Amino acid sequence: MIDRRAVLGGVGAMAAMSGLPGAAFAARLRKPPRLRLGDTVGLVAPASALTLPDELDRARYWIQAMGLVPKLGTHVTEQDGYLAGSDAARAADLNAMFADPEVRAIFAVRGGWGGARVLELLDWSAIRAHPKLLLGYSDTTALHLAIAARGGFPTIHGPNAASRWEKASWESLWRLAFTGEMPTLGGEAMEQEVGRPGRTITSGIARGRLLGGNLTILSTLMGTPWLPDFSGAVLFLEDVNEAEYRIDRMLQQLKLAGVLDGLAGAIFGQCTRCTGDEGDTVGFTLDQIIDHHLKPLGIPAFTGANIGHITNQLCLPSGVQVELNADARTLRVLEPLVD
Template sequence: MTVKPTHVLSPHAPVPALPAEGLIGVIAPAGPAPLDTDKATAWMRARGYALRIFPGVYEKEGYLAGSDERRLADLHAAFADPQVDAIICLRGGYGTPRLLDRIDFDLLRNNAKPFIGYSDITALHLAISRYAGFVTFHGPLLNADLLGDRKRPTESSFFNMLRGQVKAGSVLTHPVAYPLITIEPGIAHGRLLGGNLSMIAAVMGTPYAIDAEGVILFIEDINEPLYRIDRLLTHLRLAGTLGQLRGVLVGDVAGVETAALERLLKQTFEPLRIPVLAGWRSGHCDPNLTLPMGALVKLDAGGKALVLEQDVVIKS
């Protein structure tokens, strides 16, 4: 089965590639975490990059990394700073949706650059896709992933994507040690979008909900038992979101038994007759592979492949 487009999707704008000896900004738009500044700086320096750490990274207000005003100011400042070549989030957690209705999307669009994170950061991926229209990256967080010594594909996937070594026509690499599972075979072309399933559901009914028309939906989650995954998927089905999709790429759903998850995915997506591929290592898992959100891709669920159909960064 091939899912043919019902309308032509225009590509999201690629962003400037991360240059050699570039400057990476660190912000904390969600939860707090202690940062070993010397370790982080040395880690990046060893790979040829410098860090600019924005003030909110060192703040804490309960389960938030500083006040809403501080976290929003850092987000805006990191995009506005012409010296910052890419932006990585410190951690996920909670609180990112609190910023959405105050973001200056014109500022972000006019200063587009690689923006990286996952988990609670999903809210920003969805909002930027909808209101700024450039590619962002569902990829490692600074603390948990890059400084947390994730398996080697995490780092190589991250830098290869941002440096522009993964080009249009590339089959995205997936480690053979983690077999992919075809839930529903077929080929679909669409815009890759999504992230954390709980966050996708949390913003439903808001102006920042996923624009699902023509999308290859990527989903992943952690600390959600099977019945809650069922509830979240049912929420998206009843909202009409699943019916607009061209295909689904399922990442790691940590803590859920694989066979039980496969049965639920089959029950959910078989009636929709769209390709579904599961087991992609991106999100709350190790390794954590970088995916370009908003980019045009081809999903070959039967062939167990994801192909990039546009350049996601541009080298100057």
């Protein structure tokens, strides 16, 4: 859990942590500004409605504990069916936050479903003109991928504002977004700390642009103009509440679309509650299904990373160059995420 006193008192110590070289890649992307203590950040609900009574209060609490000032989107508390207001209203909040000079970054309060519905309603010229960090995961994957394709700047795949911000989540956010470091994320020590062992699928080291997110959302964007080019990328995936055969089906969709064939490396994080009814898998475990699709590629790959619908999930620098070490099960960031 975030200790705000540690945040406010530990700036110097955290900033002193050494980064790793990767300046050769820095010119390839426009970079959003780094976060500073006291910055105003926008809270938006680009997908499902906020239905839990304390959801917005939790989001405010975590943002304030980070030393940031929350600014609510105009429509963040609205509801239209299972969505957080109409598509136009949710898009308007995103457009307003990107255009607002007071807002330094934008956090999705929660995921769910609905982000893909607003992509055609966003002001992409304004978004490109005002690169800002977007933070969130799950359904926010639609926005991360669209920004990678259309916005030209990196984002952060990590907890939503109302998620529980535990140690690994906060520390990775601090190093990526506040200090602009190039940390090494994951590895055996973290696996032991959180109690989630990883597994190397294919040994080796790969470098490429980090892209991905929720497998279900990525697959819904297949064949649309809202996906970036995955050629040479390091792909990361996670999911929740999907039976094994559905994971198989979605990975096969990526294969048939050519996404898997051009990758430099791949990581499958956590698939939470991904067990179907008896008989659904015809004897295939999730690990077997992942191996069916990733092993034949012959690229460095591992599974079990602290990514997904879990506590202590890592913040990942989506859209920047990274180095994947499949044997150590780590990601080394090769360029700063922020200016």
